[in-house]
Amino acid sequence: xxxxxxxxxxxxxxxxxxxxxxxxxxxxxxxxxxxxxxxxxxxxxxxxxxxxxxxxxxxxxxxxxxxxxxxxxxxxxxxxxxxxxxxxxxxxxxxxxxxxxxxxxxxxxxxxxxxxxxxxxxxxxxxxxxxxxxxxxxxxxxxxxxxxxxxxxxxxxxxxxxxxxxxxxxxxxxxxxxxxxxxxxxxxxxxxxxxxxxxxxxxxxxxxxxxxxxxxxxxxxxxxxxxxxxxxxxxxxxxxxxxxxxxxxxxxxxxxxxxxxxxxxxxxxxxxxxxxxxxxxxxxxxxxxxxxxxxxxxxxxxxxxxxxxxxxxxxxxxxxxxxxxxxxxxxxxxxxxxxxxxxxxxxxxxxxxxxxxxxxxxxxxxxxxxxxxxxxxxxxxxxxxxxxxxxxxxxxxxxxxxxxxxxxxxxxxxxxxxxx
Amino acid sequence: xxxxxxxxxxxxxxxxxxxxxxxxxxxxxxxxxxxxxxxxxxxxxxxxxxxxxxxxxxxxxxxxxxxxxxxxxxxxxxxxxxxxxxxxxxxxxxxxxxxxxxxxxxxxxxxxxxxxxxxxxxxxxxxxxxxxxxxxxxxxxxxxxxxxxxxxxxxxxxxxxxxxxxxxxxxxxxxxxxxxxxxxxxxxxxxxxxxxxxxxxxxxxxxxxxxxxxxxxxxxxxxxxxxxxxxxxxxxxxxxxxxxxxxxxxxxxxxxxxxxxxxxxxxxxxxxxxxxxxxxxxxxxxxxxxxxxxxxxxxxxxxxxxxxxxxxxxxxxxxxxxxxxxxxxxxxxxxxxxxxxxxxxxxxxxxxxxxxxxxxxxxxxxxxxxxxxxxxxxxxxxxxxxxxxxxxxxxxxxxxxxxxxxxxxxxxxxxxxxxx
Numbered sequence: 001x002x003x004x005x006x007x008x009x010x011x012x013x014x015x016x017x018x019x020x021x022x023x024x025x026x027x028x029x030x031x032x033x034x035x036x037x038x039x040x041x042x043x044x045x046x047x048x049x050x051x052x053x054x055x056x057x058x059x060x061x062x063x064x065x066x067x068x069x070x071x072x073x074x075x076x077x078x079x080x081x082x083x084x085x086x087x088x089x090x091x092x093x094x095x096x097x098x099x100x101x102x103x104x105x106x107x108x109x110x111x112x113x114x115x116x117x118x119x120x121x122x123x124x125x126x127x128x129x130x131x132x133x134x135x136x137x138x139x140x141x142x143x144x145x146x147x148x149x150x151x152x153x154x155x156x157x158x159x160x161x162x163x164x165x166x167x168x169x170x171x172x173x174x175x176x177x178x179x180x181x182x183x184x185x186x187x188x189x190x191x192x193x194x195x196x197x198x199x200x201x202x203x204x205x206x207x208x209x210x211x212x213x214x215x216x217x218x219x220x221x222x223x224x225x226x227x228x229x230x231x232x233x234x235x236x237x238x239x240x241x242x243x244x245x246x247x248x249x250x251x252x253x254x255x256x257x258x259x260x261x262x263x264x265x266x267x268x269x270x271x272x273x274x275x276x277x278x279x280x281x282x283x284x285x286x287x288x289x290x291x292x293x294x295x296x297x298x299x300x301x302x303x304x305x306x307x308x309x310x311x312x313x314x315x316x317x318x319x320x321x322x323x324x325x326x327x328x329x330x331x332x333x334x335x336x337x338x339x340x341x342x343x344x345x346x347x348x349x350x351x352x353x354x355x356x357x358x359x360x361x362x363x364x365x366x367x368x369x370x371x372x373x374x375x376x377x378x379x380x381x382x383x384x385x386x387x388x389x390x391x392x393x394x395x396x397x398x399x400x401x402x403x404x405x406x407x408x409x410x411x412x413x414x415x416x417x418x419x420x
Numbered sequence: 421x422x423x424x425x426x427x428x429x430x431x432x433x434x435x436x437x438x439x440x441x442x443x444x445x446x447x448x449x450x451x452x453x454x455x456x457x458x459x460x461x462x463x464x465x466x467x468x469x470x471x472x473x474x475x476x477x478x479x480x481x482x483x484x485x486x487x488x489x490x491x492x493x494x495x496x497x498x499x500x501x502x503x504x505x506x507x508x509x510x511x512x513x514x515x516x517x518x519x520x521x522x523x524x525x526x527x528x529x530x531x532x533x534x535x536x537x538x539x540x541x542x543x544x545x546x547x548x549x550x551x552x553x554x555x556x557x558x559x560x561x562x563x564x565x566x567x568x569x570x571x572x573x574x575x576x577x578x579x580x581x582x583x584x585x586x587x588x589x590x591x592x593x594x595x596x597x598x599x600x601x602x603x604x605x606x607x608x609x610x611x612x613x614x615x616x617x618x619x620x621x622x623x624x625x626x627x628x629x630x631x632x633x634x635x636x637x638x639x640x641x642x643x644x645x646x647x648x649x650x651x652x653x654x655x656x657x658x659x660x661x662x663x664x665x666x667x668x669x670x671x672x673x674x675x676x677x678x679x680x681x682x683x684x685x686x687x688x689x690x691x692x693x694x695x696x697x698x699x700x701x702x703x704x705x706x707x708x709x710x711x712x713x714x715x716x717x718x719x720x721x722x723x724x725x726x727x728x729x730x731x732x733x734x735x736x737x738x739x740x741x742x743x744x745x746x747x748x749x750x751x752x753x754x755x756x757x758x759x760x761x762x763x764x765x766x767x768x769x770x771x772x773x774x775x776x777x778x779x780x781x782x783x784x785x786x787x788x789x790x791x792x793x794x795x796x797x798x799x800x801x802x803x804x805x806x807x808x809x810x811x812x813x814x815x816x817x818x819x820x821x822x823x824x825x826x827x828x829x830x831x832x833x834x835x836x837x838x839x840x
Contacts, residue, residue: 059479059504080773084479086501086532092576112506112530112773114811154773156512160839165826173814176821179770183839184823191829198831204840350599353500353532353574391534391811394593401596403604406585409611411618419580419603420624 004130009045010069013037013217016321024069026131026209028216036317037217039069046265051236054228054267059084061119061225067261068225069218070127078125078136078155080147082118083225085110087233087383093351097371101240102381106230107354113150113174114389115143115310115357116251120222121151121211127218128209129155135208137161139196141189141247141310142171143388148211149178160208162192167309170392188304190315220318223251227258230383236268240380243278243370245363245387246333247311249288249322252279255385256325277325278376279333280366282308282341282358288319289333292326299323307338307396308358310388332375336365344368345390345397355390363387424550429465430489433457433637436741444489446551446629448636456737457637459489466685471656474648474687479504481539481645487681488645489638490547498545498556498575500567502538503645505530507653507803513771517791521660522801526650527774533570533594534809535563535730535777536671540642541571541631547638548629549575555628557581559616561609561667561730562591563808568631569598580628582612587729590812608724610735640738643671647678650803656688660800663698663790665783665807666753667731669708669742672699675805676745697745698796699753700786702728702761702778708739709753712746719743727758727816728778730808752795756785764788765810765817775810783807 004010004024013022017035028037049066057063061083062071071077086107094103108116121144125136136159138148145161152159159180163172164187176182185192193213199205200213211219231238238259244252256277262268281289284306291299299319304312316322326333336344341358344365349355356364367384370376390397407413414420424430424444433442437455448457469486477483481503482491491497506527514523528536541564545556556579558568565581572579579600583592584607596602605612613633619625620633631639651658658679664672676697682688701709704726711719719739724732736742746753756764761778764785769775776784787804790796810817827837834840 081506088574092574110530110532113775114534150769150773150775152773153770154508154512156771163823165823169818170811170814172823173818173821174775174811176823177766177769177775177810177817178773179766181825182823183825183827183837185827185829187829195829195831195834199834199840202831202840346597346599349570349597350573351576353570353572353598355533355570355594355597389811390597391590391594391809394590397597398589398593401593401599403583403585403592403596403602405601405603407603407605409605409607409615411615411622414615414619417603419619420622 004070004127007072008069009041009066010039011042012040014040026214028214039217039221043265046261049265051267054232061122064225064228067228068123069221070123070130076126076129077122078129078151079122080112080118080151080154082111082122084229087230088352088354090352093348096351097368099371099378099382101379104383105352105354106226106383106385108226108385108387109354109356109389113146114392115147116223116226116387117143117147119225120219121147123222124211124215124219125151125209128215133207133209135160137208137210138212139193139210141312142167142392143310144212145175146171149175149180152180153178162196164189164192168393168395170394174392189313220250220254223254224258226385227255228262231259231262231268238262238268238271238275239383240271240273241276241278241376241382243280243363243367243382243384245311245359245385246279246281246288246322247313247316249316249318252277253318253321253325256329275329277329277331278370279322279326280363281333281335282306282311282362283335283337284308285312285314286335287314288316288322289335291319292323292333297323308341308362310357310359311362332370334366334369336362336369340365342397342400346400354386356386357388357390357393358396359388360386361396424490424547427492428489429461429486430459431462432460434460446634448634459637459641463685466681469685471687474652481542484645484648487648488543489641490543490550496546496549497542498549498571499542500532500538500571500574502531502542504649507650508772508774510772513768516771517788519791519798519802521799524803525772525774526646526803526805528646528805528807529774529776529809533566534812535567536643536646536807537563537567539645540639541567543642544631544635544639545571545629548635553627553629555580557628557630558632559613559630561732562587562812563730564632565595566591569595569600572600573598582616584609584612588813588815590814594812609733640670640674643674644678646805647675648682651679651682651688658682658688658691658695659803660691660693661696661698661796661802663700663783663787663802663804665731665779665805666699666701666708666742667733667736669736669738672697673738673741673745695749697749697751698790699742699746700783701753701755702726702731702782703755703757704728705732705734706755707734708736708742709755711739712743712753717743728761728782730777730779731782752790754786754789756782756789760785762817762820766820774806776806777808777810777813778816779808780806781816
């Protein structure tokens with residue numbers, strides 16, 4: 001079994017459940033207890049990384065290569081060079097909501113395929129290449145499919161991505177256009193994911209890296225870059241509150257982990273009052289938020305519904321860890337129904353110029369609820385994560401918005417319409 | 421009449437036709453000859469700008485503020501901070517086309533509203549704010565509308581944008597979602613443009629900056645940043661050949677002007693053999709290319725057809741200047757029909773991971789033709805400009821691409837489908 005080389009600060013894989021350790025290979029579950037594996041680092045190596053090194057690096061996630069498990073060698077990366085996306089000051093939105101402590105949108109729709117998935121795919125496929133894989137694959141609710149297909153196209157490597165058959169056209173076309181194989185599965189995302197877990201064990205897929213299955217531990221680490229960037233963009237400071245959408249729950253846990261790491265290795269000072277993590281789900285798929293609201297550790301799988309398809313994971317793998325992050329930091333979780341999601345998309349666009357996909361509508365709607373219910377402190381600095389692009393889910397608001405006037409091309413017609 | 425302040429290196433407006441000069445105000449046509457006005461600079465001020473200053477600037481167009489007519493004061497900008505978009509090495513595409521001198525895609529779909537228009541809008545509206553305008557407007561084929569509406573939303577300023585009624589949904593929704601006024605005109609872009617030229621003269625629109633009408637000279641300068649960035653990203657070097665899509669023709673002339681300026685003010689060395697400028701249009705709207713092919717200076721206005729709507733300007737204002745640039749540099753122009761445009765989009769996506777809108781398909785298809793006909797030298801370094809995002813025109817390829825497999829979620833079904 002091939003393992004990652006020594007340039008990486010990663011030391012091994014460790015089971016999140018029982019703590020068993022494994023080499024840095026393509027393995028995602030513990031042989032002892034079937035718990036999920038995570039990358040563990042040589043902390044002394046991480047401590048060598050300085051702000052100056054990072055700031056002198058490229059304007060993308062690879063400025064943090066010293067904190068990632070793969071991609072240290074620029075020439076060996078499989079990447080579209082995502083990251084260093086805008087942290088947008090949202091003063092108009094803050095004013096509407098009564099947030100006085102400062103509000104920011106971390107806008108990851110600015111990535112090459114317009115979602116945060118480019119981050120995780122770049123790290124996963126750079127690891128996959130180092131591990132000797134010859135084909136790239138994933139199970140996806142859409143954004144991941146776009147990203148894997150585009151990465152594979154740029155690298156000239158075959159790809160095969162698996163999606164639910166009923167995805168938005170904006171996510172089907174933007175995957176298929178790159179020319180790899182696109183497999184539409186007649187089932188939910190959870191069905192797709194289960195099939196991929198079976199395929200990865202077959203001989204025919206032995207040469208295939210499923211970014212969120214067999215190389216998942218490396219994949220998940222890519223999300224940490226969102227936390228690193230926010231801290232750096234705030235002037236090496238961790239915000240008091242963050243609001244993060246949840247599908248598998250992994251993104252939330254990794255942003256929290258990124259903040260912890262930054263403090264542990266001395267790149268930022270520990271905030272006196274710590275930080276608080278809030279999670280956002282849609283009402284059509286809210287197993288993690290429901291567990292929190294019901295004060296239980298048991299996450300009941302759901303059959304997802306609703307327009308926020310990119311968040312529609314009914315059996316969220318990292319749900320327990322997301323619960324742990326939110327509880328430990330004194331945060332909360334909310335969920336928003338389709339009408340609230342549509343309103344959230346429009347509110348965010350109207351006040352910030354950021355047009356988010358449905359997931360961003362979820363997060364904005366949940367921000368509104370968290371303020372209204374007093375769970376989120378309006379006097380504290382808050383960063384909201386927009387993970388995707390409105391263009392991919394335009395149907396969500398196509399009936400809500402449109403031309404405000406329709407006129408013939410003459411001054412007379414413009415006058416009659418009330419424009420003059 | 422308000423004029424721009426002294427922080428700007430711009431000195432005055434000058435008529436491109438007769439050379440008459442005017443103050444830096446909201447004026448776009450010469451009072452003497454009705455020729456188009458352009459910004460002229462204090463060359464000595466431009467010569468003060470150094471590579472080091474630029475490289476130490478922000479990761480967006482404002483690193484070139486010292487070379488632009490507006491936006492020197494960060495706090496007074498109206499901007500989404502576009503620019504410094506990826507210059508993507510396209511080795512796989514080069515190999516398919518037999519280009520040996522190096523091929524790059526300047527991918528401006530990475531801008532905040534995913535087209536190069538964010539550049540020109542940021543410069544135009546920063547000038548407009550300095551000039552005292554209270555409302556932002558434009559005539560648009562879609563991308564400009566998206567950008568003006570988003571800029572206005574971020575700034576909290578009212579907007580009113582005018583578009584042809586038959587635009588792609590991806591461009592209607594992405595404008596309307598920002599909450600400003602959106603006026604659908606029952607006519608072509610040229611009709612829309614004419615109406616805006618009339619509206620701008622009315623009392624009701626006295627407080628309104630139409631980015632591509634009354635503040636057009638400032639607007640047009642924003643396109644220069646594409647040329648600056650390419651040179652900087654190549655290590656302060658001008659590429660031997662550039663291939664640029666044409667609507668009004670202005671983008672092409674401004675990239676050429678940017679290269680000239682960089683040489684004139686000493687930021688780059690003049691290439692021994694100069695540079696060659698190539699223009700790309702769609703067959704459904706090719707007035708500039710036809711004039712070149714017919715060896716005439718007379719550009720015959722057309723009624724545009726075809727899928728490349730963002731390029732559908734039948735009466736291109738800067739056409740004569742685009743002809744001049746291409747002739748002076750020994751270049752050529754090509755045009756591509758709808759089938760070639762669709763193939764161009766797919767070719768670019770498959771070989772580079774860049775999913776372009778129809779305009780990018782036009783440019784890629786014209787690149788293919790320029791190589792085949794020998795007009796473009798495959799042994800020389802070439803930069804191709806992708807100005808927009810495939811997500812905005814997904815209908816263009818929606819029937820060409822799709823799932824390659826459709827299967828039930830089981831290993832058995834995957835086997836039967838030939839995946840195993």
